[in-house]
Structure formats: structure tokens, C-alpha cells
Amino acid sequence: MTNGAETRVRQSRAKILAAAEDVFLRHGFLGANMDAVADVAGVSKQTVYAHGKSKEALFIQVVESMTGDAAEDIGEDEEDDFAGVTAGQFFLDAGTQQLLVVMTPRLMRLRRLVIGEVERFPELGHSLYENGVKRSVARYARAVEHFDRIGELRCDDHAAAANHFNWLLMGAPTNSAMFLGDAGIPSNNALEAHAQESVRIFLAAFRSAS
Template sequence: MNASLKPKPQGPGRPKDMEKRALILDAARNLFAQSSFNGTSMDAVAAAAGVSKLTVYSHFGDKDNLFREVIRAHVQDKLPAELFTKRPEVGIRDILTEIAQRHALAETNADTVGAFRAIMSDCQQGNPRFGRLVWEEGPARMQKLVAELLQRAVDDGELQIENVSRASGQFLALLKGDMVLRRLFGCEDCKYEFAEEVSATAAAAVDMFIRAYGPR
């Protein structure tokens, strides 16, 4: 048989590796939310994912990096970087509205609030590293993406902003209103009405932002 026609041996392959990575991330996300950073071991993650601890380490290196990747994957799933792309055919109000709606829903999601409770628990136990990792991959990433979007809108003459970095923080703060705190303290009475209010708050935030920074 011609050597070029011989069937190639089937190794582990990239798809299998990516499948294991996804299983590990999913297991870690659930365990971090349930048991916090300090209460989650790499052994527990490996057992929950159905892989060896060596496999977990080979994919992520250490627990800090695993946690960072969990947060990064969660944020990218809810608010992909492509969402912050300035498109010539779409006005800045429409782009900000889509970001506002998706960000507000992500921030008030029960899983997100549960993670926030876990962060506070770890910080109170003297482990601020956990909170810093969340800050870097969550709020800091969001503010950077919003700032880049706003700067492009300023360059295109759609907005007038002197301090883009400050304005990006203001925009993200407007989206939350008191929604996150109400979810955190379990004060919403009707889930449907709460979801409607989250959406209305996000829309009002965009209106206020555009009135403040729209061209004069």
C-alpha cells in the first residue's frame, strides 16, 4: 500500500482536549459559586469534571488561573467583545442600548449575584486576591471596552466627552441602578416585574448618558 494512503493514527486530538477544558471550566464555575474560592480545591474540580487533577493543572496551571479563566469565559459568554465594536451603519445609541440591556441582565443574574456573595465571603476571610481577579476580568475589562467604544464615537463626532475613562465608569454605574443590591438582598417580589424593571432601567441609563454627552 502506498504510504500516503495509509490511515493516520488517531491521537487525542484538539476537540477532545477542548471538551475536557469545557468540562473543567463548567465544574469549576459551579464549585466556585457554591464553595467560594477558598473552599474549592483542584481535587474537587477534577472529580466534578471527571478528569484527573493532572489534567486540570495541564490546562490551567493553578487555581488562580483556573478562576480567572472561569470569570473570563462567563463574561465573554454574556458580553462578548464583539458587542463593543463600533459599526458605521449602527448609531452609538443603538450600540449602547444593546450593551446596556445585556449588561444589566448579566449583572442582576442570580448566578452573578451568588458569585458576588462568594467574593465578599472570601474577602472577609482575608483573601482579597479572589476579588482582584474578578475585578480584572469583569468590571475592569468592561470599562476598558466601553472606553474604547466611546472614544471611537467621540472621534466620529457622535459624542462629546472630555474624560472618556470617567464617562465609561459612569455609564456602567447607571445601568445598575439599585437592581443589583435588590437582587443581592433578595428584595424583588416578582421575577417578571423585576426583569421588566431591569430592562427599563438600562434604557433610561442610555437616554441619560446620551443627553449628557450627545453633540451640542
Template sequence: MGRSERKHRAILAAAQEMFLAGGYLGTNMDELAARSSVSKQTVYKHFGSKEALFVELVTSMTDAAGDRVHNEVADPADGDDLVGFLESYADRQLDIVMTPKLLQLRRLVIGEVGRFPDLAEALYEHGPKRAIGMLAAMFARLTERGMLHADDATAAATAFNWLVMGESLNRAMLLGDAAIPSTAERRAQVRAAVRVFLAAYGAR
């Protein structure tokens, strides 16, 4: 890793800590530069503006979470336990997305939508939209192989995503981190979500 890349990562790390703790308005760029061990000029050289830095932080955090959910999972092979695969996938998704930092980022972005719509767009494009796109591609492949029956793979992916995420995400967003489900609660929700999903999209 080169010196410039190390500085870029140090700035993003400090930005994550400060934006999540103090919000957009509460984050001071002079302090952020000091915490990053770079000059304020270097911060602006890398990111251009405070808003651009915030957008990149949103993008990098949501991309990293999405990669952990999707990129390390191979499609199930013919004859594999589809129920077990979907439950494992959903449990991984719910466990990764329902972390305090990502929930705080989501709350922070929603609070800034009126002033900075680009933030919400970045969160949506790199979060739910990207996740549903990856799921849709996988569900289309499974439908071609006869393991699912999803004429509209995007609709199936959207249904799966929100069956898994909806209740837990709503509770945690509104009630705080104390409402993040326990492992047992998460797995029970996952089993129920997969059962309902397969009732609609299971192979005929």
C-alpha cells in the same frame, strides 16, 4: 478537543457547581474529582491547588460573560440611532450580568476577600475593569467620529457602566435573586441610564 482539554473543562464544570453551592470551604476536592470523573491527582495536575482552581473558575466565568456582552457588538455606523444602540448594549449587559450564577459568584468572592485577595482581583480585572476598558475604547472611537463628546473615555465608560448596573446590582447582591429586575424593569432602567449618560456625554 483533546482528552486533556475535555478533562480540564469537566473539572471546571464540577468546580462551578460545587463552589457555588457549597462555598470555598465547603468544596471537597475528593468529591470534585469524583464528579469530574478524574483522579484527584489529575485535578492538581491541571490546576495546582484548590485556590488556583477557584481563581480560574472566577476568571473563566467573568471572561465568558464579558465576551457575550462585548465581542458580538459592532460600533454603530454614522447616522445610526445612537440612543437605540446604547439601550440595546446596556440591556444586553444588564441581562447577562444579572444572572443567578454570576451574582452568586460575586457574593462568594466578596466573602472570601480577606483570605484570598487574588479571587477579588481576578473578579475585578476580568469583570468591571475589562468591561469598562472595552466601553472606553468604543466611546473614544465614537468621540473621534463626533457621535459622543467624551474627553475622558474611561470616565465616560465608568459612568455608563454604573448608571446601567448600580441600582440593580446593589439590590440583587443584598436582597437575593428575587430582586433581579424583570424584563420591563430592566428596560426602564436602561432607558433612564442612557438618557442621563447622553445628557453628560452626548455630542455637542
């Protein structure tokens, strides 16, 4: 395949995934169909099937793409540079970034959709967990290990401390958005304030006495 052909295939796939995301988030899995995806994408149904094979396969692609993109936006796969950064500043910056990326109508609708379909597509719940909670906790665990090693934090179980921070940070805003819909998503100012309070509580529990 030539470079030009490869580029067209990538562009076509991106267009179809964007259209499928729109259709699935608006109508749910059962209410969506490939004709609607083709209409939104402005391509033939045959082209949609060429990329997605089936509605089920296309749904899985959409979920994996959205969760992967969110993880990339947060920077969870990158090695953090802790040089010259205090524990408080790291967790405040990382926590605020996570909230502002995740707490959006788009990703909260995806979360509700995946939870609603987890019995039909258990692999989607696994994907959401692997690309969401697991990556976040792993990143925070690396940070806890670093700040424990240099004496700024003190804890025996780095992963447990990271998990505590992640749920301090995400628990209340996520519950609000899940049960109340888009209207339950806090404002950016409220999310920033919540991140500050989460860090304060976390440091009160784990900051070194020295």
C-alpha cells in the same frame, strides 16, 4: 501529545471546571472539597488534583474561567463597528447585553463568593475587576471617543464618561442582587427598561447640543 489525547485532556479539564464551579458556588470555598468535585465530575480525586493541583488553585481557575467567559459573551474584547449606529442605539444595545449576561444567579453568586474571599485571595478580586468592570469601561470609553469625535457626544474625559455610564447601568441591579440574593435579580424586562433609562440619563448629560 496526539490530537486525540489533547482533546481528552481538554474535555476532562472542562468537566472538572464545571464540577468545581457547581461545588464552589453551592458550598463556598471553605465548604468545598476535592472529593465533592471528583464526585460531581465523575472522575477520581487524583484526576482532579492533576488538573487543579490544590483546592486553592482550582478555585482560582474557576473564577478566571467564569469571568473570562462572561467578558467573551459580552464581546468586550472585540472591536465594535460603529458604522451607521447612533450613540443611543450603541449604548442601549451594549448596555442591555451586559445586563442580561451579568445579572444571572451564576455570576452574582460568583461575585458574592469572590468578595467574601478577597482577603484570602486578593488576586481573585483583581481578576474579577480586570475581566469585568475594567473591560466594560474600556469598551464604553472607545465608544464615547468615537461619538465625541463625530460630534454626537461632547465630553472632555472619555474614560470618566464611560465610567459614569457603567455605574448608571450596573449600580442598582447589582446592589439588589448582592444584598437580596437571587430573588433580588431583576427580570429581563426590568433589566431592559433599566438599560433604556440609563441611556436616557447618560445622553441627557453628554449629548452634543448641536
